[in-house]
Amino acid sequence: MATKILMLGAGGAIARHVINYLKDEKNVKLTLFARNTGGLAEQAPNASIIKGDVLHKSDLDNAVKGQEIVYANLAGQIDKMAGEIVKSMEAAGVKRLIFITSLGIYNEIPGKFGQWNERMIGSDLIRYRHAADIIEASSLDYTIIRPSWLTDKNETAYETTQKGEPFVGTEVARKAVAAYIVNIIEHPGKDVKASVGINKPGVYGDKPGFY
Template identity: 40%
Template structure:
Protein backbone atom coordinates (compact mmCIF):
# COMPACT_ATOMS: atom_id res chain seq x y z
CA UNK A 1 0.00 0.00 0.00
CA UNK A 2 1.46 3.35 -1.03
CA UNK A 3 2.09 6.20 1.35
CA UNK A 4 -0.32 9.16 1.40
CA UNK A 5 1.45 12.45 2.14
CA UNK A 6 -0.23 15.81 2.75
CA UNK A 7 2.07 18.73 1.88
CA UNK A 8 1.01 21.97 3.56
CA UNK A 9 2.41 25.08 1.91
CA UNK A 10 2.94 23.15 -1.31
CA UNK A 11 3.68 26.28 -3.32
CA UNK A 12 6.87 27.01 -1.38
CA UNK A 13 10.33 26.46 -2.79
CA UNK A 14 11.38 23.52 -0.59
CA UNK A 15 7.95 21.93 -0.98
CA UNK A 16 8.18 22.07 -4.77
CA UNK A 17 11.56 20.34 -4.71
CA UNK A 18 10.23 17.79 -2.23
CA UNK A 19 7.20 17.10 -4.43
CA UNK A 20 9.47 16.36 -7.37
CA UNK A 21 11.68 14.08 -5.26
CA UNK A 22 8.70 12.23 -3.77
CA UNK A 23 7.46 11.46 -7.27
CA UNK A 24 10.90 10.40 -8.54
CA UNK A 25 12.05 8.32 -5.59
CA UNK A 26 8.91 6.85 -4.00
CA UNK A 27 5.44 5.57 -4.85
CA UNK A 28 3.80 8.09 -2.50
CA UNK A 29 0.49 9.72 -3.35
CA UNK A 30 0.63 13.46 -2.65
CA UNK A 31 -2.04 15.95 -1.63
CA UNK A 32 -0.70 19.43 -2.32
CA UNK A 33 -2.46 21.96 -0.09
CA UNK A 34 -1.94 25.66 -0.71
CA UNK A 35 -3.82 28.94 -0.76
CA UNK A 36 -3.45 29.61 -4.49
CA UNK A 37 -3.70 26.37 -6.46
CA UNK A 38 -3.01 28.10 -9.79
CA UNK A 39 0.59 28.61 -8.65
CA UNK A 40 1.25 24.91 -9.29
CA UNK A 41 -0.47 24.43 -12.63
CA UNK A 42 -1.99 21.07 -13.53
CA UNK A 43 -0.59 17.85 -12.12
CA UNK A 44 0.59 15.46 -14.82
CA UNK A 45 0.21 12.33 -12.71
CA UNK A 46 -2.64 10.59 -10.94
CA UNK A 47 -0.43 10.43 -7.84
CA UNK A 48 -1.00 14.14 -7.16
CA UNK A 49 -4.13 15.89 -5.93
CA UNK A 50 -4.12 19.67 -5.55
CA UNK A 51 -6.34 21.23 -2.88
CA UNK A 52 -6.79 24.98 -2.57
CA UNK A 53 -7.16 25.92 1.07
CA UNK A 54 -5.75 27.80 4.02
CA UNK A 55 -4.25 26.01 7.02
CA UNK A 56 -6.07 28.59 9.16
CA UNK A 57 -9.36 27.12 7.85
CA UNK A 58 -9.64 24.19 10.25
CA UNK A 59 -12.62 22.43 8.59
CA UNK A 60 -10.93 22.55 5.17
CA UNK A 61 -7.62 21.38 6.63
CA UNK A 62 -9.31 18.51 8.48
CA UNK A 63 -11.08 17.42 5.29
CA UNK A 64 -7.78 17.39 3.36
CA UNK A 65 -6.10 15.41 6.15
CA UNK A 66 -8.50 12.47 5.97
CA UNK A 67 -6.76 9.21 4.95
CA UNK A 68 -3.26 10.71 5.08
CA UNK A 69 -0.28 8.85 6.55
CA UNK A 70 2.19 11.73 6.83
CA UNK A 71 1.77 15.49 7.12
CA UNK A 72 4.67 17.65 5.92
CA UNK A 73 4.26 21.34 6.80
CA UNK A 74 6.41 24.04 5.23
CA UNK A 75 4.69 27.29 6.20
CA UNK A 76 5.21 30.91 7.11
CA UNK A 77 2.95 33.44 8.77
CA UNK A 78 1.28 32.98 12.17
CA UNK A 79 3.06 29.70 12.83
CA UNK A 80 1.73 29.15 16.34
CA UNK A 81 -1.89 29.24 15.13
CA UNK A 82 -1.02 27.24 12.01
CA UNK A 83 0.62 24.59 14.19
CA UNK A 84 -2.36 24.51 16.55
CA UNK A 85 -4.67 23.87 13.58
CA UNK A 86 -2.40 21.15 12.24
CA UNK A 87 -2.40 19.41 15.62
CA UNK A 88 -6.18 19.74 15.96
CA UNK A 89 -6.81 18.34 12.47
CA UNK A 90 -4.38 15.47 13.04
CA UNK A 91 -6.09 14.54 16.28
CA UNK A 92 -9.50 14.70 14.59
CA UNK A 93 -8.37 12.41 11.76
CA UNK A 94 -6.07 10.16 13.85
CA UNK A 95 -3.03 10.99 11.71
CA UNK A 96 0.13 10.64 13.81
CA UNK A 97 3.19 11.56 11.70
CA UNK A 98 4.16 15.18 11.09
CA UNK A 99 7.30 16.74 9.66
CA UNK A 100 7.41 20.45 10.48
CA UNK A 101 9.94 22.87 8.95
CA UNK A 102 11.10 25.66 11.24
CA UNK A 103 14.38 27.61 11.27
CA UNK A 104 17.85 27.39 12.67
CA UNK A 105 18.35 29.51 15.76
CA UNK A 106 15.05 28.85 17.54
CA UNK A 107 16.88 27.37 20.54
CA UNK A 108 19.78 29.87 20.38
CA UNK A 109 21.84 26.97 19.12
CA UNK A 110 23.81 28.96 16.52
CA UNK A 111 27.10 29.94 18.17
CA UNK A 112 27.59 33.69 18.35
CA UNK A 113 24.10 34.52 17.07
CA UNK A 114 21.02 35.65 18.97
CA UNK A 115 18.14 36.01 16.56
CA UNK A 116 15.47 37.81 18.52
CA UNK A 117 11.89 38.54 17.48
CA UNK A 118 12.37 37.50 13.87
CA UNK A 119 12.40 33.87 15.02
CA UNK A 120 9.55 34.12 17.52
CA UNK A 121 6.93 32.69 15.12
CA UNK A 122 9.20 29.74 14.27
CA UNK A 123 9.97 29.16 17.95
CA UNK A 124 6.28 29.29 18.89
CA UNK A 125 5.18 26.98 16.09
CA UNK A 126 7.85 24.43 16.95
CA UNK A 127 6.84 24.54 20.62
CA UNK A 128 3.25 23.62 19.70
CA UNK A 129 4.44 20.65 17.65
CA UNK A 130 6.82 19.50 20.40
CA UNK A 131 4.01 19.58 22.97
CA UNK A 132 1.49 17.83 20.70
CA UNK A 133 2.16 14.22 21.62
CA UNK A 134 2.27 13.40 17.90
CA UNK A 135 5.01 11.51 16.06
CA UNK A 136 6.83 14.66 15.02
CA UNK A 137 10.14 15.64 13.54
CA UNK A 138 11.07 19.32 13.40
CA UNK A 139 13.59 20.43 10.77
CA UNK A 140 15.71 23.55 11.34
CA UNK A 141 17.62 24.30 8.13
CA UNK A 142 20.41 26.77 7.65
CA UNK A 143 19.96 29.57 5.11
CA UNK A 144 18.96 28.02 1.81
CA UNK A 145 20.41 27.88 -1.70
CA UNK A 146 19.30 26.36 -5.00
CA UNK A 147 22.35 24.19 -5.69
CA UNK A 148 21.63 20.87 -7.38
CA UNK A 149 23.26 18.83 -4.63
CA UNK A 150 22.42 16.58 -1.73
CA UNK A 151 25.08 17.42 0.86
CA UNK A 152 23.97 17.83 4.45
CA UNK A 153 24.48 16.82 8.03
CA UNK A 154 22.20 17.14 11.03
CA UNK A 155 22.45 18.10 14.67
CA UNK A 156 20.00 17.30 17.45
CA UNK A 157 18.24 19.75 19.74
CA UNK A 158 20.71 20.76 22.45
CA UNK A 159 23.71 20.52 20.11
CA UNK A 160 25.41 23.58 18.65
CA UNK A 161 24.42 24.27 15.06
CA UNK A 162 27.26 23.58 12.63
CA UNK A 163 28.55 25.62 9.69
CA UNK A 164 26.65 28.78 10.60
CA UNK A 165 28.19 30.71 7.71
CA UNK A 166 27.20 28.10 5.13
CA UNK A 167 23.96 27.64 3.30
CA UNK A 168 22.31 24.29 2.60
CA UNK A 169 20.52 23.37 -0.61
CA UNK A 170 16.76 23.11 -0.80
CA UNK A 171 17.35 19.76 -2.48
CA UNK A 172 19.23 18.56 0.62
CA UNK A 173 16.38 19.59 2.92
CA UNK A 174 13.87 17.95 0.57
CA UNK A 175 15.95 14.75 0.55
CA UNK A 176 15.81 14.64 4.36
CA UNK A 177 12.03 15.21 4.30
CA UNK A 178 11.48 12.30 1.91
CA UNK A 179 13.74 10.07 4.01
CA UNK A 180 11.80 10.95 7.19
CA UNK A 181 8.42 10.50 5.52
CA UNK A 182 9.19 7.13 3.96
CA UNK A 183 11.15 5.52 6.81
CA UNK A 184 8.84 4.41 9.64
CA UNK A 185 10.01 5.54 13.07
CA UNK A 186 12.95 7.60 11.83
CA UNK A 187 13.83 10.51 14.16
CA UNK A 188 10.44 10.53 15.92
CA UNK A 189 10.49 13.24 18.60
CA UNK A 190 13.61 14.86 17.15
CA UNK A 191 14.37 18.44 16.22
CA UNK A 192 17.07 18.37 13.56
CA UNK A 193 19.36 21.21 12.60
CA UNK A 194 20.35 20.85 8.93
CA UNK A 195 23.64 22.25 7.65
CA UNK A 196 25.74 21.77 4.54
CA UNK A 197 28.21 18.93 4.83
CA UNK A 198 30.01 17.03 2.08
CA UNK A 199 28.85 13.43 2.11
Protein backbone atom coordinates (compact mmCIF):
# COMPACT_ATOMS: atom_id res chain seq x y z
CA MET A 1 0.00 0.00 0.00
CA ALA A 2 1.29 3.44 -0.93
CA THR A 3 1.90 5.88 1.93
CA LYS A 4 -0.35 8.93 1.54
CA ILE A 5 1.62 12.14 2.01
CA LEU A 6 0.21 15.67 2.03
CA MET A 7 2.70 18.46 1.32
CA LEU A 8 1.51 21.89 2.50
CA GLY A 9 3.32 24.76 0.80
CA ALA A 10 4.39 22.43 -2.00
CA GLY A 11 5.68 25.29 -4.14
CA GLY A 12 8.45 26.11 -1.64
CA ALA A 13 12.10 25.57 -2.53
CA ILE A 14 12.75 22.75 -0.02
CA ALA A 15 9.42 21.14 -0.90
CA ARG A 16 10.39 21.08 -4.60
CA HIS A 17 13.46 19.01 -3.71
CA VAL A 18 11.29 16.64 -1.63
CA ILE A 19 8.94 16.25 -4.60
CA ASN A 20 11.90 15.38 -6.85
CA TYR A 21 13.00 12.68 -4.42
CA LEU A 22 9.50 11.15 -4.11
CA LYS A 23 7.66 11.78 -7.38
CA ASP A 24 8.58 8.44 -8.98
CA GLU A 25 8.31 6.32 -5.83
CA LYS A 26 5.69 3.61 -6.34
CA ASN A 27 5.05 3.28 -2.59
CA VAL A 28 4.15 6.96 -2.17
CA LYS A 29 0.91 8.80 -3.02
CA LEU A 30 1.62 12.53 -3.07
CA THR A 31 -0.92 15.32 -2.59
CA LEU A 32 0.59 18.75 -3.27
CA PHE A 33 -1.20 21.70 -1.64
CA ALA A 34 -0.28 25.32 -2.38
CA ARG A 35 -1.80 28.74 -2.88
CA ASN A 36 0.07 28.94 -6.18
CA THR A 37 0.16 25.53 -7.88
CA GLY A 38 2.00 26.70 -11.02
CA GLY A 39 4.48 24.10 -12.27
CA LEU A 40 3.54 21.40 -9.74
CA ALA A 41 1.62 19.22 -12.21
CA GLU A 42 4.58 19.31 -14.61
CA GLN A 43 7.04 18.47 -11.84
CA ALA A 44 4.99 15.59 -10.43
CA PRO A 45 2.52 14.27 -13.03
CA ASN A 46 1.33 11.44 -10.76
CA ALA A 47 0.54 13.66 -7.76
CA SER A 48 -2.84 15.09 -6.77
CA ILE A 49 -2.73 18.90 -6.85
CA ILE A 50 -4.85 21.09 -4.57
CA LYS A 51 -4.97 24.88 -4.85
CA GLY A 52 -5.82 26.14 -1.38
CA ASP A 53 -4.92 28.14 1.70
CA VAL A 54 -3.93 26.54 5.01
CA LEU A 55 -5.86 29.29 6.83
CA HIS A 56 -9.10 28.36 5.03
CA LYS A 57 -10.51 25.61 7.26
CA SER A 58 -12.44 23.75 4.54
CA ASP A 59 -9.43 23.74 2.18
CA LEU A 60 -7.20 22.29 4.88
CA ASP A 61 -9.70 19.79 6.31
CA ASN A 62 -10.47 18.36 2.86
CA ALA A 63 -6.77 17.97 2.09
CA VAL A 64 -5.83 16.38 5.43
CA LYS A 65 -8.59 13.77 5.41
CA GLY A 66 -7.26 10.28 4.65
CA GLN A 67 -3.57 11.25 4.70
CA GLU A 68 -0.90 9.41 6.70
CA ILE A 69 1.91 12.00 6.82
CA VAL A 70 1.59 15.78 6.62
CA TYR A 71 4.71 17.78 5.72
CA ALA A 72 4.38 21.56 6.16
CA ASN A 73 6.79 23.92 4.40
CA LEU A 74 5.15 27.29 5.09
CA ALA A 75 5.90 30.98 5.59
CA GLY A 76 3.97 33.97 6.91
CA GLN A 77 1.56 33.52 9.83
CA ILE A 78 3.39 30.35 10.78
CA ASP A 79 2.02 30.14 14.35
CA LYS A 80 -1.58 30.57 13.21
CA MET A 81 -0.99 27.96 10.49
CA ALA A 82 0.48 25.53 13.02
CA GLY A 83 -2.64 25.87 15.16
CA GLU A 84 -4.95 25.18 12.22
CA ILE A 85 -2.89 22.19 11.06
CA VAL A 86 -2.90 20.65 14.56
CA LYS A 87 -6.68 21.09 14.87
CA SER A 88 -7.33 19.65 11.41
CA MET A 89 -5.02 16.65 11.88
CA GLU A 90 -6.35 15.82 15.35
CA ALA A 91 -9.94 16.01 14.08
CA ALA A 92 -9.12 13.74 11.14
CA GLY A 93 -7.08 11.26 13.21
CA VAL A 94 -3.90 11.90 11.18
CA LYS A 95 -0.91 11.64 13.51
CA ARG A 96 2.41 12.17 11.69
CA LEU A 97 3.52 15.77 11.12
CA ILE A 98 6.80 17.12 9.72
CA PHE A 99 6.97 20.90 10.21
CA ILE A 100 9.70 23.39 9.31
CA THR A 101 10.38 26.31 11.68
CA SER A 102 13.67 28.18 12.26
CA LEU A 103 16.96 27.86 14.05
CA GLY A 104 17.27 29.94 17.21
CA ILE A 105 13.75 29.48 18.61
CA TYR A 106 15.01 28.04 21.92
CA ASN A 107 18.02 30.40 22.27
CA GLU A 108 20.01 27.29 21.39
CA ILE A 109 22.72 29.01 19.31
CA PRO A 110 25.76 29.93 21.42
CA GLY A 111 28.08 32.92 21.02
CA LYS A 112 28.34 35.42 18.20
CA PHE A 113 26.42 33.29 15.71
CA GLY A 114 23.46 33.22 18.08
CA GLN A 115 23.56 36.98 18.50
CA TRP A 116 23.85 37.51 14.73
CA ASN A 117 20.98 35.09 14.03
CA GLU A 118 18.70 36.84 16.53
CA ARG A 119 19.49 40.21 14.98
CA MET A 120 18.78 38.95 11.47
CA ILE A 121 15.53 37.04 12.14
CA GLY A 122 14.26 39.41 14.81
CA SER A 123 10.63 39.22 15.94
CA ASP A 124 9.86 36.37 13.50
CA LEU A 125 11.62 34.08 16.01
CA ILE A 126 8.71 34.65 18.41
CA ARG A 127 6.23 33.46 15.78
CA TYR A 128 8.35 30.40 14.94
CA ARG A 129 8.71 29.57 18.65
CA HIS A 130 4.96 29.92 19.17
CA ALA A 131 4.36 27.52 16.25
CA ALA A 132 6.73 24.99 17.83
CA ASP A 133 5.04 25.37 21.23
CA ILE A 134 1.61 24.68 19.66
CA ILE A 135 2.88 21.56 17.91
CA GLU A 136 4.75 20.28 20.99
CA ALA A 137 1.60 20.65 23.09
CA SER A 138 -0.45 18.60 20.60
CA SER A 139 -1.18 14.86 20.54
CA LEU A 140 0.58 14.50 17.16
CA ASP A 141 3.66 12.45 16.33
CA TYR A 142 5.60 15.48 15.17
CA THR A 143 9.09 16.25 13.95
CA ILE A 144 9.86 19.97 14.10
CA ILE A 145 12.79 20.88 11.83
CA ARG A 146 15.05 23.86 12.55
CA PRO A 147 17.27 24.34 9.49
CA SER A 148 20.34 26.56 9.52
CA TRP A 149 20.77 29.37 6.98
CA LEU A 150 19.77 27.89 3.64
CA THR A 151 21.81 27.62 0.45
CA ASP A 152 21.01 26.32 -3.03
CA LYS A 153 24.18 24.20 -3.19
CA ASN A 154 23.83 20.81 -4.87
CA GLU A 155 24.75 18.77 -1.82
CA THR A 156 23.03 16.49 0.66
CA ALA A 157 25.41 16.38 3.65
CA TYR A 158 23.79 17.20 6.97
CA GLU A 159 24.10 16.62 10.70
CA THR A 160 21.38 16.98 13.30
CA THR A 161 21.03 18.19 16.87
CA GLN A 162 18.16 17.62 19.26
CA LYS A 163 16.27 20.19 21.34
CA GLY A 164 18.43 21.13 24.32
CA GLU A 165 21.70 20.68 22.40
CA PRO A 166 23.70 23.68 21.12
CA PHE A 167 23.24 24.55 17.44
CA VAL A 168 26.52 25.62 15.81
CA GLY A 169 26.40 25.00 12.05
CA THR A 170 25.92 28.21 10.08
CA GLU A 171 24.47 26.87 6.82
CA VAL A 172 22.77 23.90 5.15
CA ALA A 173 21.63 23.17 1.59
CA ARG A 174 17.90 23.06 0.87
CA LYS A 175 18.57 19.77 -0.91
CA ALA A 176 20.12 18.36 2.28
CA VAL A 177 17.11 19.40 4.37
CA ALA A 178 14.92 17.66 1.77
CA ALA A 179 17.06 14.51 2.06
CA TYR A 180 16.45 14.50 5.84
CA ILE A 181 12.70 14.98 5.33
CA VAL A 182 12.59 12.08 2.87
CA ASN A 183 14.47 9.94 5.39
CA ILE A 184 11.77 10.73 7.98
CA ILE A 185 9.03 9.90 5.46
CA GLU A 186 10.70 6.56 4.72
CA HIS A 187 11.27 5.87 8.44
CA PRO A 188 8.28 7.53 10.15
CA GLY A 189 9.27 6.16 13.56
CA LYS A 190 12.45 8.29 13.53
CA ASP A 191 12.68 11.56 15.52
CA VAL A 192 9.08 11.34 16.75
CA LYS A 193 8.06 14.10 19.19
CA ALA A 194 11.42 15.72 18.47
CA SER A 195 12.63 19.18 17.51
CA VAL A 196 15.65 18.70 15.28
CA GLY A 197 18.29 21.22 14.23
CA ILE A 198 19.89 20.51 10.86
CA ASN A 199 23.11 21.95 9.48
CA LYS A 200 26.04 21.17 7.17
CA PRO A 201 28.81 19.32 9.01
CA GLY A 202 32.07 21.19 9.54
CA VAL A 203 30.81 24.66 8.59
CA TYR A 204 30.87 26.68 11.81
CA GLY A 205 31.59 30.31 12.62
CA ASP A 206 30.12 33.63 13.71
CA LYS A 207 27.74 33.88 10.71
CA PRO A 208 27.16 32.13 7.36
CA GLY A 209 30.00 32.51 4.88
CA PHE A 210 27.69 34.09 2.29
CA TYR A 211 26.97 37.13 4.52
